[in-house]
Amino acid sequence: MVTFHHTDASTPEESWLDAGVGQLPLLDARLLAGASRVVVLAAHPDDELLGCAALLAETERLGVDTVAILFTGGENSHPRSPTVTPEQLAELRAAEFEALSGALFPSARTVHPGLTDGRVAESPEAVRDALDAALAGCDAARAVVVSPRHDDGHPDHETLGEAALAAGRALGATVLEYPIWYWHWAGPEDARWRSWVRLPDPAGLDRDALWALYPTQTRPLSPAPGDEAIVQPDFLAHFLRGFETFEVTQTDRNEAAQAHRDEAALAHPDAARVFDQVHQDDDPWRTYTSAYEARKRATLIGLLKEARGGRVPGSDESELGRGAGADDGGSDGASADADRPYARAFEIGCSVGALTGDLTRISERVLAVDASAEALEQAQAKQGGRAGVEFRQMLVPESWPEGSFDLIVLSETGYYLTEADLRATFAKIAASASGGGAVVALCHWRGDIEGWPLDAAAVHRMARETWPGERVASHEDPDFLIDLFDIAGPSGR
Incomplete structure (x- = not known):
């Protein structure tokens, strides 16, 4: 596993943009529009904002059945804080997550398994049970599981990523992995990002306003050492670029599910948007002249x-x-x-x-x-x-x-x-x-x-x-x- 610290200098955002991350292919819109359910995994409060805010805004707009699982309270984000105990921090961050979810994805169901921050890997059965419960009752082959990357460099993130991939293999669900700390410690020479896709921020997504709901992460808890902000400005820049990135994993079992998903694409009310785009041209099929x-x-x-x-x-x-x-x-x-x-x-x-x-x-x-x-x-x-x-x-x-x-x-x-x-x-x-x-x-x-x-x-x-x-x-x-x-x-x- 990669070793890094949040106070280390982050890879400059300009380096990523110059390398072409903004030109990655777009995520297939039919993937979300045809989903039977979208299950979002977050290890800590603010992971969902860092990695998949645009996706959550899109599922909210589409009316897709969505479950957000917040596995820990993020109570150990400041382990050396002289002013705030882990219990107090858990309460603060729970309130922040509640405010964020109400603003970004109010229709989604939220689940809180209550695992320990930094020790999610010690509870693999609890992770699996939470994921199984979230997928119960839906067509799992058309479900989309969204998780932190399995190689993100944070043990909690990697545990969730591995669990998501395992569920995808077992059930035929599509898995979208989102990077968080990867942007911090990796550089453009690391080729993994070149096979990912991007999802642009939808109109009206105000990330600055959403980040204002997470002051425990973006501002120092106090001037004292140990209370520094976790999300430093150079790191935050990676998440204000106007789009998100995902690695899409679809197993062999999911080939049939993809066909089903394609079938479902226009059964969704999003069909109006699809054909509105087609009809931006006057008489797109030349029905009056052909x-x-x-x-x-x-x-x-x-x-x-x-x-x-x-x-x-x-x-x-x-x-x-x-x-x-x-x-x-x-x-x-x-x-x-x-x-x-x-x-x-x-x-x-x-x-x-x-x-x-x-x-x-x-x-x-x-x-x-x-x-x-x-x-x-x-x-x-x-x-x-x-x-x-x-x-x-x-x-x-x-x-x-x-x-x-x-x-x-x-x-x-x-x-x-x-x-x-x-x-x-x-x-x-x-x-x-x-x-x-x-x-x-x-x-x-x-x-x-x-x-x-x-x-x-x-x-x-x-x-x-x-x-x-x-x-x-x-x-x-x-x-x-x-x-x-x-x-x-x-x-x-």
Whole structure:
């Protein structure tokens, strides 16, 4: 184990920055968004602020189930203090931790095993029991355990790091190790840091204000020798750099868990943020200008019209395929006829509204939803002037509209859902079919889908398994799949 003292000169922060620590790759945001639970291990009060304040702020923002385990009271941080006893210091530091947790991660559960500061290694069973209890009742393969590094140079830190890695190996949990004293005693020539990732501080994280909650560590307890501040300014500089670093460890067992985690990424309300970022660009998939998009929508609308019989208004591809902007004119709200055979359509995942515009040609009313407010703003601008169109922000299947529909469309959206959420979506679709039944339309690109739970083949296979006898039309283009199902309403026909 490395030997050092907190009063030793710390490696200059400029050395770390010049070496490129600020250019490390980013932590995959899906790791936290898809976690079943995040368990944070801290040996002493302030370890959580030193090593993972940004992470705790992010789990709080995401609403991820979080447990913070503070193993000791930090009572021996000033062993030669002539003014404060260890018992008194434990009380002071407990109050500091309480204030910090209330400010940074108020929704997390906190656990205090009450081990002795500096002697955590003497209680391996207590460490293991606390970690097991924190992980109980969750999908451990999707859990994230956050701990000090197993080679940080402090015996308490290293004990927790080793316990976290053992849990990761045993349960398939992902382990994020955070360095604390490493920045103090190591230098850029030590290559370990080059394989780590970083997590930027989220907006609003005020580290100076948070450090003001730990005066026993940042200020002298008194002018007397032995009461010096533990966190010296040159050491603290490593933790005011605007980001944190972690080593990510995922065992072989965790490969399956990673796939599950990727599936869960967009089941989380954070999907709105993900797609808001995508829609910073105007029409990111070029749905209004792409020949592929025009051909796909023309084929889909033609099949939907045939499913109910009749002519498609504007059925030449020059008009139909281009998503009919608001300036093209819209439905006058007349009653359903041969040209507009559907009464109420529900479009799941409308993006910027290109297909929505085409659906108004065959349905009197269209409710179009998307997780992204940015997407809906573009859709409203392009299609909001059309009669019978309503846009809503909604994350399916967690949220679902009221009422029934005789047309429900899932286009280029199914592969963003987990298998469980797609099945839940199908169940809600079935429950939302109008009394006379509904046509359910699925349309998806057949290309490789990287980083998402499913692909077109999987989505359509699941739909065919859900409604094995109700498929009324299919189209297998080299670029896309379309399936139409004519399903009965909840009470049957």
